[in-house]
Amino acid sequence: MPSETLDASFFPPFPGDWSLFGNTSTDIESQNPNESTTLSADHDSHICKHCGKIFPRQCDLNKHMKLHIRPYRCLVKDCPKSWSGFIQQSHLDRHMNAVHREQLSESVEYHCPKENCRMQTWRKDGMTRHIKTQHPGEQGEPIRKIVTHG
Numbered sequence: 001m002p003s004e005t006l007d008a009s010f011f012p013p014f015p016g017d018w019s020l021f022g023n024t025s026t027d028i029e030s031q032n033p034n035e036s037t038t039l040s041a042d043h044d045s046h047i048c049k050h051c052g053k054i055f056p057r058q059c060d061l062n063k064h065m066k067l068h069i070r071p072y073r074c075l076v077k078d079c080p081k082s083w084s085g086f087i088q089q090s091h092l093d094r095h096m097n098a099v100h101r102e103q104l105s106e107s108v109e110y111h112c113p114k115e116n117c118r119m120q121t122w123r124k125d126g127m128t129r130h131i132k133t134q135h136p137g138e139q140g141e142p143i144r145k146i147v148t149h150g
Contacts, residue, residue, distance in 0.1 A: 044056070046058050046060070046061040047061075048061060048064055048065065048068070050065075050068045051068070066087040066088070067087060069085075070084060070085030070086055070087055071085060071087075072085055072086040072087070072088065072089050072091065072092040073085040073086075073092070074092065074095060074096065074099075074100070076096075076100050076103060079099070079100070081095055094123065097122050097123075098122045098123060101122060101147075101149070102149055103149075104149060105148065105149060105150055106146050106147065106148050106149065107122065107146075107147050107149065108122065108144060108145070108146060108147070109121070109122060109144075109145045109147050110122070110123065110124050110126070110127035110142040110143065110144055110145075111127070111142065111143040111145060112127065112130060112131060112134075112135075112142070112143070113131070113138075113140035113141065113142065113143050114131070114134075114135050114138060114140065117134070117135070119134070124142055124144070127142035128142060
């Protein structure tokens with residue numbers, strides 16, 4: 001029977017765990033014990049310990065690591081994104097606004113700027129697509145409205 005709470009080892013590490021970031025040595029041994037392959041890299045390269053991808057700069061490796069650790073997690077209980085997470089804060093914000101908007105004190109809606117069009121959505125990219133496809137040649141940006149819940 002599944003447990004109500006998850007063991008901490010279930011979660012990928014958080015951004016503060018720098019031990020997961022690559023090393024800068026010239027060689028890294030394969031993590032598969034059945035392989036004896038050694039990946040070669042320049043002296044100043046940075047290697048991802050998860051997948052072995054090599055980056056020329058530490059900042060590129062840091063950015064890449066978000067793909068593995070997905071540090072931005074949904075705080076709503078039983079939401080699948082509470083353990084799988086997002087790579088960017090804006091993606092979490094979009095998720096919260098689209099999926100859990102009733103649980104927020106405020107959420108955002110986007111309305112079509114075209115007079116007499118009643119289209120509205122919770123995602124700006126959806127409204128931008130609507131304007132381009134339904135009102136071609138029209139000028140205007142999605143109208144952003146804050147909705148208060150509670």
